[in-house]
Amino acid sequence: MSTTNKPIKTTSRPGRTLAILGLVLVAMVSLVFIQGSTQVRLGLDLRGGTSVTLQPRIAPGDEGKVTSEAIDQAVSIIRQRVNSLGVAESEVAAQGSGTNRQIVISVPGDTGRRVVELVGQTAELRFRQVLASGSGIPTTADAAATPAAGVSAEVNAKFAALDCTKPENLQGTGADAPTDTLVACDRAGATKYILAPAEVLGRQISKASAGLDAQAGSNWFVSLTFNGEGTSAFGALTSRVTSLPEPTNQVAIVLDGLVVSSPRITEAIPSGNAQITGSFTQLEAQDLANVLKYGALPLAFDRGEVQQVSPTLGADQLNAGLLAGGLGLLLVVIFTLLYYRALGFVTVGSLAIAGLMLYTLFLLMGEWIGFTLTLAGIAGAIVAIGVTADSFIVYFERVRDEMREGRSLRTAAETGWVRARRTILVADFVSMIAAVLLYVFSVGGVRGFAFTLGLTTIIDLIVIFWFTKPALVLVSRSKFFNSGHPLSGFSPKSLGLSVAKEA
Amino acid sequence: MSKLSGLGGRLYRGETSVNFIGNRRRWYMLSSVFVLLSIGALSIQGLHLGIEFKGGSSFTVTTQNPSVTEARAAVEEAGVTSEAIVQLVGDNKVRVQTGSLEQAQNDAVQDALAAKFSVSASTIDTQIIGPSWGKEITRKALYGLFGFLLVVMIYLAMALEPKMAIAAIVAVIHDVFITVGIYALVGFDVTPATIIGFLTILGYSLYDTVVVFDKVRENTKSITSSSTKTYSQAVNLAVNQTIVRSTNTSIVALLPVAAILFVGAGLLGAGTLKDLSLALFIGLLVGTYSSIFIAPPVLAQLREKEPAMQALAKRVNARGGTAVAASSVPVAAVNGRGPRNQPKRKGRK
Numbered sequence: 024m025s026t027t028n029k030p031i032k033t034t035s036r037p038g039r040t041l042a043i044l045g046l047v048l049v050a051m052v053s054l055v056f057i058q059g060s061t062q063v064r065l066g067l068d069l070r071g072g073t074s075v076t077l078q079p080r081i082a083p084g085d086e087g088k089v090t091s092e093a094i095d096q097a098v099s100i101i102r103q104r105v106n107s108l109g110v111a112e113s114e115v116a117a118q119g120s121g122t123n124r125q126i127v128i129s130v131p132g133d134t135g136r137r138v139v140e141l142v143g144q145t146a147e148l149r150f151r152q153v154l155a156s157g158s159g160i161p162t163t164a165d166a167a168a169t170p171a172a173g174v175s176a177e178v179n180a181k182f183a184a185l186d187c188t189k190p191e192n193l194q195g196t197g198a199d200a201p202t203d204t205l206v207a208c209d210r211a212g213a214t215k216y217i218l219a220p221a222e223v224l225g226r227q228i229s230k231a232s233a234g235l236d237a238q239a240g241s242n243w244f245v246s247l248t249f250n251g252e253g254t255s256a257f258g259a260l261t262s263r264v265t266s267l268p269e270p271t272n273q274v275a276i277v278l279d280g281l282v283v284s285s286p287r288i289t290e291a292i293p294s295g296n297a298q299i300t301g302s303f304t305q306l307e308a309q310d311l312a313n314v315l316k317y318g319a320l321p322l323a324f325d326r327g328e329v330q331q332v333s334p335t336l337g338a339d340q341l342n343a344g345l346l347a348g349g350l351g352l353l354l355v356v357i358f359t360l361l362y363y364r365a366l367g368f369v370t371v372g373s374l375a376i377a378g379l380m381l382y383t384l385f386l387l388m389g390e391w392i393g394f395t396l397t398l399a400g401i402a403g404a405i406v407a408i409g410v411t412a413d414s415f416i417v418y419f420e421r422v423r424d425e426m427r428e429g430r431s432l433r434t435a436a437e438t439g440w441v442r443a444r445r446t447i448l449v450a451d452f453v454s455m456i457a458a459v460l461l462y463v464f465s466v467g468g469v470r471g472f473a474f475t476l477g478l479t480t481i482i483d484l485i486v487i488f489w490f491t492k493p494a495l496v497l498v499s500r501s502k503f504f505n506s507g508h509p510l511s512g513f514s515p516k517s518l519g520l521s522v523a524k525e526a
Numbered sequence: 527m528s529k530l531s532g533l534g535g536r537l538y539r540g541e542t543s544v545n546f547i548g549n550r551r552r553w554y555m556l557s558s559v560f561v562l563l564s565i566g567a568l569s570i571q572g573l574h575l576g577i578e579f580k581g582g583s584s585f586t587v588t589t590q591n592p593s594v595t596e597a598r599a600a601v602e603e604a605g606v607t608s609e610a611i612v613q614l615v616g617d618n619k620v621r622v623q624t625g626s627l628e629q630a631q632n633d634a635v636q637d638a639l640a641a642k643f644s645v646s647a648s649t650i651d652t653q654i655i656g657p658s659w660g661k662e663i664t665r666k667a668l669y670g671l672f673g674f675l676l677v678v679m680i681y682l683a684m685a686l687e688p689k690m691a692i693a694a695i696v697a698v699i700h701d702v703f704i705t706v707g708i709y710a711l712v713g714f715d716v717t718p719a720t721i722i723g724f725l726t727i728l729g730y731s732l733y734d735t736v737v738v739f740d741k742v743r744e745n746t747k748s749i750t751s752s753s754t755k756t757y758s759q760a761v762n763l764a765v766n767q768t769i770v771r772s773t774n775t776s777i778v779a780l781l782p783v784a785a786i787l788f789v790g791a792g793l794l795g796a797g798t799l800k801d802l803s804l805a806l807f808i809g810l811l812v813g814t815y816s817s818i819f820i821a822p823p824v825l826a827q828l829r830e831k832e833p834a835m836q837a838l839a840k841r842v843n844a845r846g847g848t849a850v851a852a853s854s855v856p857v858a859a860v861n862g863r864g865p866r867n868q869p870k871r872k873g874r875k
Contacts, residue, residue, distance in 0.1 A: 068798070076659075078656070078658065078659070078662065125662075133648040136633060139629065140629075143629075325656050325658055325659075326654065326656050327655070327656045327658070327659040327662065328578070328653070328654070328655050328656065328659055329652070329653065329654035329655075330652070330653045330654075331650075331651060331652040331653070332651050333588070333648065333649045333650070333651050335588060335649060336586070336588065336651045339793075339794065340794065340797070340798075340799075343789050343790065343793050343794045343799060344789075344799065346789050346793070347782075347785050347786040347788070347789035347790065347799065348782075348785075350785035350788070350789065351781060351782030351783075351784075351785035351786065352782070354781035354782065354784070354785060355778055355781050355782060358777060358778060358781060359778070362774065398797075398798050398799060399719065399722070399798050399802065402786055402798065402799055402802050402803065405782045405783075405785065405786055406726065406779075406782060406783060406786075406806060408782045409778050409779030409780070409781065409782045409783065410730075410733075410779065412775075412778040412779075413733065413775040413778060413779060416771060416774045416775050416778060417737060417771060417775065420534070420768075420770060420771040420774070423534065423535075424538055424767070427535050427538050427539065442744070445740060446736065446737055446740040449682075449685050449686070449736050449740065450732075450733045450736045450737065452681065452685070453678055453681065453682075453729055453732045453733060453736060454729050454730075454733065456674065456677050456678055456681065456729070457674060457678075457725065457726060457728060457729030458729070460670050460673050460674045460677065460725070461670060461722060461725050461726065463670070463673075464666045464667065464669050464670030464673065465666065465667075465670070465718070465722060472719075472722050472726075472802065473722070476726065518534075518535050
């Protein structure tokens with residue numbers, strides 16, 4: 024920074040920078056209108072709803088066995104259950120990374136206890152013989168009058184009435200007792216089944232993987248291996264059903280009360296090594312393999328936190344947050360106007376632009392990454408008013424220091440900037456580190472705080488580089504600010520200069 | 527206000543000078559007392575942890591006529607025998623906090639409260655925390671704290687100077703102790719929102735320190751090539767020059783936080799807003815103090831140990847006390863109290 028002691032020629036073009044910023048703002052605002060996202064998505068604590076945070080319960084000794092895929096599988100099972108509630112904008116998201124993840128379920132509105140009960144059950148994988156199958160729509164009673172062998176009339180009636188196109192029938196509840204004869208849909212809702220009691224359990228699988236048939240080239244298959252118990256159970260099941268007529272020669276793989284796959288058994292498999300073939304795509308084969316792997320070690324979850332906020336409290340919190348924000352902003356504006364006089368308007372303008380940017384980003388991010396604004400997020404934004412204003416103060420005080428050393432406002436606006444810029448960059452970078460770490464190491468709603476804090480730190484940089492600095496350079500060329508007028512914030516008196524330079 | 531601005535000018539030129547560095551023993555004493563008090567309060571009283579850390583359930587009923595006794599009766603009717611904390615929140619809410627309950631018990635308490643206050647169960651705001659949840663949050667918060675200190679120290683060592691990083695971290699740890707101590711002493715509730723507010727403060731406290739240290743760096747860039755100021759004197763000048771800035775940034779940071787605290791505590795009674803802003807408010811005050819009274823003296827002490835700085839101090843002392851004032855602004859020697867006694871104090875050590 025050897026340049027700082029020499030007067031710098033004002034080569035910056037404040038007008039151009041301001042114009043570019045103006046264009047960026049216009050572009051952002053029009054993007055908002057193009058996307059039609061005109062309302063910030065509010066978190067459940069601001070509009071009411073239930074949120075449940077689940078933690079995987081990993082038994083001692085099983086630490087290494089729980090894989091990231093198993094958690095993904097659990098998340099998708101829970102998502103399926105939650106979606107079956109049919110509440111719009113329900114969300115299931117995993118937070119954290121690897122096996123150390125929490126699952127956050129948020130359901131707006133008043134469904135409280137159902138959600139809590141629904142997501143708490145452990146999903147198990149079981150193999151059941153298919154007794155009957157049919158298209159997923161309800162059938163008239165007489166069409167299904169003849170129950171399949173070993174099926175009671177009651178179960179048969181249930182089967183006939185089952186409508187797999189309804190979302191509530193596509194939910195797993197974990198309530199499918201292994202010893203029951205079960206009526207179930209497949210995951211897609213296209214087919215319904217009557218299933219015999221479970222004969223092989225998911226825990227009896229020791230290995231599962233998707234593979235590509237080397238000869239045929241494009242045929243994906245899934246191979247699975249059973250442990251000792253599983254081998255004999257699966258051997259007995261396959262040798263019994265393989266010679267039976269359709270569809271009773273099929274074995275359904277049932278996860279969480281829904282049929283994932285129902286392969287036909289073509290031969291008895293006493294070895295414990297089975298292959299499921301079919302017209303799988305790579306994705307389908309891998310999905311099925313993941314389901315089987317998950318079945319080997321089903322994940323149970325602990326309810327970490329359950330929060331139920333009524334819409335009234337939500338509205339109260341939203342109003343309180345907005346009120347606090349308005350009040351905070353007002354106080355800062357009053358302070359800067361009192362202290363910096365007319366210069367304070369540059370601050371007010373900067374805050375207004377920062378506010379506009381933040382609001383449009385809230386709108387856009389709601390659309391892009393599903394950002395929802397929580398009470399903690401609002402608090403983060405309010406705290407950020409202070410951080411943003413701090414940068415202006417660092418800059419303005421620098422400029423005043425430069426003027427105390429005898430520089431004109433015009434020069435001081437440039438030399439002061441060179442020095443202030445460094446301080447602001449270092450300080451903002453520290454804030455950024457704090458925000459990122461807070462985001463990584465926090466769970467639940469308070470994450471929103473870290474997110475907005477980080478976001479506003481970036482906005483702070485944009486605003487001070489592209490607005491505050493060029494704006495100050497512009498006003499530094501004006502007569503009013505150079506006159507040392509008492510209201511300009513740069514009067515000799517306010518700078519503490521004993522000799523007035525100008526009459 | 528304009529008086530304050532005028533003061534800024536005098537401080538900048540060194541006409542008015544507060545001897546922050548020379549009086550460091552005074553500040554260290556003060557802080558030691560606070561830190562000891564904090565440790566005492568922590569070990570005797572401990573922190574008042576919210577249910578988020580202990581596990582438990584919280585039910586808040588919004589009703590026209592909230593009543594602690596009615597709420598307590600409802601909890602007993604629901605068959606919960608363990609200790610329950612019942613309190614009024616604001617003027618239309620009553621909150622019941624219990625230990626960890628089974629799901630069925632939670633439902634029972636909610637129903638009993640709904641019946642007692644004749645409101646619908648769905649309007650009762652509930653929060654249920656599993657027993658193992660607190661450990662998870664605590665673990666994460668500690669990771670966050672240490673990760674933060676480490677990353678910031680490395681960054682500051684690179685962006686500023688290694689010894690500045692050490693001094694800044696000393697100040698931050700000082701802030702942590704005192705803030706936690708205040709929480710233990712007063713018995714404020716510690717919730718996850720408190721922890722977040724608290725971690726934010728660390729970043730904020732550093733913001734002020736960075737502003738001061740940046741100025742120190744500028745003032746001491748080629749300090750050894752002249753013999754006008756010792757390192758400590760240069761640091762002291764930097765603190766004086768930036769004090770108006772630090773005060774202003776702190777005020778501006780405090781204003782919005784105070785607004786949240788006012789609204790959060792006054793209107794909502796309790797919750798995220800209050801917990802967050804209270805931690806921020808206390809931490810900001812402590813952080814501002816440490817960035818002026820702790821971090822710079824620690825830095826000066828660290829650097830004065832270097833042979834080059836000691837040699838400089840000798841040269842400056844040999845040249846006599848007026849050197850500082852003469853080199854900066856001539857007027858200063860006439861009307862400034864600070865600079866005149868500043869070198870004398872320096873001469874002592």
